Amino acid sequence: MRLNELSSRLSQWFCSESPLSDIVISSRIRLARNLAGHKFISRCDDREKQEILQTLKDAILSLDLLGDIFFVDIAGGSGLERDLLIERQLISRNLAAGKGPRGVVIATNELFAAQINEEDHLRLAVFAAGLNLDKCWQRINDIDDAIGRKIEYAFSPKLGFLTACPTNLGSGIRVSVMVHLPGLKMTDQLKKLFEAAKDMNLAIRGLFGEGTEAVGDFFQISNQVTLGISEEKTVEDFMTLIIPKIVEYERLARDRLMVKDANILDDKISRALALLKSARLISSHEAMFLLSNLRMGVNMGRIKEISIDTINELFLLTQPAHLQINKGQNLDPEQRDILRAETLRAKLN
Amino acid sequence: MQCNICKTRTATVHLTEIIDGQRTESHLCQSCAQKEGITIKSQLSLNELLGSLIAAHQQPDEQGRGEAEKSCPVCGMTMEIFRKQALLGCPKDYEIFERNLQVIIEKAHDGNLTHKGKIPGGISTSTNSVESQTASSSDTTKDKKEIKTENEMDSTHSASSGQAGSPRVKELEKQLEQAVRNEDYELAAKLRDQLKAMQ
Ligand SMILES: [Zn+2]
Ligand SMILES: [Zn+2]
Numbered sequence: 236m237r238l239n240e241l242s243s244r245l246s247q248w249f250c251s252e253s254p255l256s257d258i259v260i261s262s263r264i265r266l267a268r269n270l271a272g273h274k275f276i277s278r279c280d281d282r283e284k285q286e287i288l289q290t291l292k293d294a295i296l297s298l299d300l301l302g303d304i305f306f307v308d309i310a311g312g313s314g315l316e317r318d319l320l321i322e323r324q325l326i327s328r329n330l331a332a333g334k335g336p337r338g339v340v341i342a343t344n345e346l347f348a349a350q351i352n353e354e355d356h357l358r359l360a361v362f363a364a365g366l367n368l369d370k371c372w373q374r375i376n377d378i379d380d381a382i383g384r385k386i387e388y389a390f391s392p393k394l395g396f397l398t399a400c401p402t403n404l405g406s407g408i409r410v411s412v413m414v415h416l417p418g419l420k421m422t423d424q425l426k427k428l429f430e431a432a433k434d435m436n437l438a439i440r441g442l443f444g445e446g447t448e449a450v451g452d453f454f455q456i457s458n459q460v461t462l463g464i465s466e467e468k469t470v471e472d473f474m475t476l477i478i479p480k481i482v483e484y485e486r487l488a489r490d491r492l493m494v495k496d497a498n499i500l501d502d503k504i505s506r507a508l509a510l511l512k513s514a515r516l517i518s519s520h521e522a523m524f525l526l527s528n529l530r531m532g533v534n535m536g537r538i539k540e541i542s543i544d545t546i547n548e549l550f551l552l553t554q555p556a557h558l559q560i561n562k563g564q565n566l567d568p569e570q571r572d573i574l575r576a577e578t579l580r581a582k583l584n
Numbered sequence: 585m586q587c588n589i590c591k592t593r594t595a596t597v598h599l600t601e602i603i604d605g606q607r608t609e610s611h612l613c614q615s616c617a618q619k620e621g622i623t624i625k626s627q628l629s630l631n632e633l634l635g636s637l638i639a640a641h642q643q644p645d646e647q648g649r650g651e652a653e654k655s656c657p658v659c660g661m662t663m664e665i666f667r668k669q670a671l672l673g674c675p676k677d678y679e680i681f682e683r684n685l686q687v688i689i690e691k692a693h694d695g696n697l698t699h700k701g702k703i704p705g706g707i708s709t710s711t712n713s714v715e716s717q718t719a720s721s722s723d724t725t726k727d728k729k730e731i732k733t734e735n736e737m738d739s740t741h742s743a744s745s746g747q748a749g750s751p752r753v754k755e756l757e758k759q760l761e762q763a764v765r766n767e768d769y770e771l772a773a774k775l776r777d778q779l780k781a782m783q
Contacts, residue, residue: 278659278673383705389675395699397675401685402692406701436694463696
């Protein structure tokens, strides 16, 4: 089965050889689209949702520019499968928790996903490792054009692409960049970053954590304004202004730590490695936190014997659904903590 | 603050509802909020809250008031349902509730009201609408990144009038937005009343 193949390997967008990859983990662009002549999801009965699902699925599966793709029925799948796709960021919690006919078309290389009947009829997403939004935009623009020639989108010349929530109206574009900011965290500068982001109409949310709290200093930075700004301008702002600035601040913070607090830094990193190498029970929260510190240590050259790819791989493999699918059975939290610790020891020792 | 329902856990979800000018607040913990069917989407709830605050202080014009009575013939959507779920029911709703939505759209998109960007199927499919669209959108194109200096802020003060969309109203709306973001509902209510008085 396809999902099993996914669970044992690293996502391509999570690879280390990419622009600014010590700080910028991945880039993603999402487009929100709806079919003309149908109600939005919240007012659809199951029959209409089924119709929409079929129309969009047929249109996307018949495209020849997508390479190897497959469809996952989310309404019919198991909870564990849905969790796996959430952990790999291929579907949203919203789609997993939804009701009625819905699904996702995924590229085998995991660089493309089309969620059907999420908040909007169609949520296209393209991913890339590192800071690579230009490439993402080119790709998703082509895919969107191709789909737009097969079906009719709900569109108004004045308001642009019409979406279920007015906050996505217009271009329907959401540009998101995942960054690792342990330096800003350790030097107590995250609050400043959040303030600046608010002024620039950006949203920042923690990743891998529950709710808004970030575990392990990973953050996703996204645009919020989708009306009155072209897609190119939004992408350009991220590529030339927003992300380079954040990267610069994070590097400065790291440099300062090396000069002023090298002992504290090395202590944090060494403790993280020691715990990960020897723990017998470890929660996913603690694992994320320690892996984050370890990742910083490797990127700052304080630890030489472990590769970033190994750490990235462990971020995925130690998450609950990944552990269970790779083990081939359901596990309770304590069994998961044991298996997580085993997985970490095996990879790091 | 304690949760209004279970009275044990800490309230982390704060709801302000304004019905007929009466403000009611409820404070719930995460799990009671979930039981009540309140889903927490941070972006959405902020916009929702703003929407309801702004809708409450704005004396709607005739068209706006007319819209509030309507329901969409396609999907049955009303402004009341929209305020609750923050999701529209069909593309037609954007026409039917145009006036009411305009305020919310402007808030969510940094004052912009006109689409700029691609059209379905790529540029090649309909040259006409591309031309008309770029013509109309270039009028409203503004550089939103500029930061006002204190002096400029002052000059907008003196030029203020009570008209909707005037600099003074805009500034109060900005403060209102900030107050909501900071969850300072007392200040938000005060600002809302000030805005109301200006109309
Ligand atoms: Zn409670
Ligand atoms: Zn409708």
